[in-house]
Amino acid sequence: MTHHKTLASLAVLVQSGQSDPVALAEDTLTRIESHSDQAIFVGLVRERATREAEAASARIKAGRSLGLLDGLPVAWKDLFDLAGSVTTAGSMILKDSPPAVADAAVVAALSGAGMVSVGRTNMSEFAFSGLGINPHYGTPRNPASADVHRIPGGSSSGSAAAVAAGLVPLAIGTDTGGSVRIPAAMTGIVGYKATRGRYAMRGIFPLAESLDSLGPLCHTVQDAVWADAALHGLTAPVIRRADLADLSMVVPETIVFDEAEPEVVTAFEQAIKRLEAAGAKIRRQAFPSFSKIFELMARHGALVNAEAYALHRDRLAGAEAARMDRRVVARTRLGEKITVSDYIALLAARDRLIHETLESLKAGELIAHPTVPHVAPPVDPLLADDDLFFKVNARTLRNTSIGNFLDFCGVSIPCGTGAAGMPVGFLLSAPHHQDDRLLSAALAAEAIIRGEV
Template sequence: MPQICFDTSTTAAQRVASATEDAASPAAQHVFTQFYADGARATAQNCDAETLAGRSLGTLHGVCITIKDNIDVAGETTMAGGVVCDGETPALHDAPAVQRLRDAGAVVLGKTNMSEFAFSGVGINPHHGTPANPADTLHARVPGGSSSGAAVSVALGLAEVGICTDTGGSIRIPAALCGLVGYKGTQVRIPRTGVMELSRSLDTVGSITRSVRGCLAVDAVMSQQPLPTDAAHLKGLRFAVPQTLMLDDVDATVAQAFSNSLKLIHEAGAQVVEIPFKALGDIAALSMPGGFSPIESYAAHHARLERGADRIDPRVVARMMLGKGISAQDYLELHNRRQAWIAEAQQTLQGFDAMLCPTVPMVAPLIEPLIKDDEAFFKVNRLLLRNPAAINYMDGCSWSLPCQEAGQLPVGLMVSGLAGHDAHLARVVLALENLMNSLLR
């Protein structure tokens, strides 16, 4: 039967009916690029029939999920939040991650809106509109990107899980800004087959839910490598708090929430150690010329750029074009510098149970000024991506947990570990979630 971390108080058919109705509401405008009302209803009815018969379809039996628009669903052209792909060959199969979710009994509600080609941390989309952040019902604030619709689908209660991707923070940024939990595991955990590339070196599949246990249940299905679900004891754990880069330009709300979080963690008996971690300040220089995302996205999408750049978000085109003309020598040297940097990061973080910092340095900004002003957009985009992207560069595993006080706009606490340390980090994050929940009451 479904994991206890998901809603079991109503039937799957009732949840689908509610989601179908709510998806048409003004609050859910621009969340979906496609909504599978008939398919979801049929799957839910089958789940409920199996429940009545005393049978389960799997660990996600009847759990409503959404799929980011850059992930293959059989029989459909994968659009990745754009229009330029229209007319391309439809996917022959579900992406393996999606098929595994279906096999575990999940109900797929639809595909969710996103920053086009996943190339922005803001979540603005000029083709399909931008879903408003549900954390503020009075002002239209950005949801975060690129997994904008995924986060909003969960925040509104339309779905229990948003399946999405993270190249430089695209799971953790919207999770942080919308007050949700997001998990980006070590890249190799979940197959990326059937996921439209942004950056082959950095793309990672993961999820956004309302709880750590929710993400762990979904990860166990998609990765087929279940992680521990018992919380660590915080007393005696050692947490690194880097003083380079990650705390720059932090707004007052985020600074206060982060300070409160560290205080709670210290009072729980853990060691909170400030470290320089000066190598974080070297990532921008090491990524020249271009960086992995521009170089690899240009390689993946150059044909689309050549035939229809005028049909692609110009802000996305500008970033992709930074990857044009980069030599193979420069590209390979980029990989060599990254590997050397990762080795240095491993040395720096040795002996720590996790690294802590704000997921992003600001609460969700207003949508309208960022639509109108390129300079403002790119400034906010850089700031939103800065902290989480460092963990992708490290090929680490990373979570975002809500850590704001009740009544405040959402703030994310990012908890990160080295590549392959997902199991230990899961136990740590379960303990931290229990602690952070005391702030939200």
């Protein structure tokens, strides 16, 4: 029943009475339990789902629907607190922790909109990888690859796979260096990373609080707009579709195409040509600020490493380190070398580079480039070679992490296929707190980016 259906199409069925939320929830849970890939979810909340679905069903039958999302299923990355369930953050270390006593703020927000939470999705341990590999709970298969086991992207691996596999129409992930946009691009769905602070972060296990944000993974930009409204407490979306003739985009000539696979560049450039033909204004420009970000990290270290080390320092000093993914341990330990003066220098430089980037944009411009410079690679070589793992992880995170450092909001939209027929993502970004304008533009441009018109 939920197979590859959008929130919008399911809403029509539920609100019209053609589909009952209880039957929809049961079908969703059954499909998850019987799915061939049991690494997508780390746990279901069947009792909660049944309770929420029954309440939605009663409301709708009584003519008191809460709105567009009432009775529709949603899944949560295993960083979000769900009352009565253990938040493991993809780690065995937290598996025996006490259950959460309350929902995370955004979980409560979607529950308040009538959505039915069905379970927790898998992820990179402690959200610290862009590849989605997890040695403890398994690595979800990329649903876009029929034969070869390819990475789903991370760290919101299970969230993307759950949507791409048609198990749920919506899953919520977090994004510190690309963890919503990367798996969306690699699995061929839409992923929207909101400006940091657009939603309340209470009840979410952190990675690096100066960079952490979150957002929906779904099938369409319209679904992302609906989810966005509910996530920050609106009863209905207020975003309007932009006029294509009013869209202006700048394509960076710095960093984002370095070492990009030719097929990825081709898919992106074809989407750009379609946008130009439809009336969008496109120009190209160097962004020195992009290069300066990586120069800063080479000199002072990375913000994410510093903050992750501060969070996990006690774990790394004790016996728990031996129970963590060795690759996560290695990356986190890099933060030990970052001094207080390094950290302060990074924060000060970040503020300068945000302003420098904003000043280099023309009024109303959006930034467009490939979400990831390559398609999803096979899992096995990455498991066999740690050096390859770290090299691919760095390249995977590179383009999206620019947006986190500069506090952009961004939405990844499928724009075609690359090598092996795997999906390619088109990343549209805007300066911080311009989410409504970004989503408005994405609504207008989506079909053209996809090549559907």
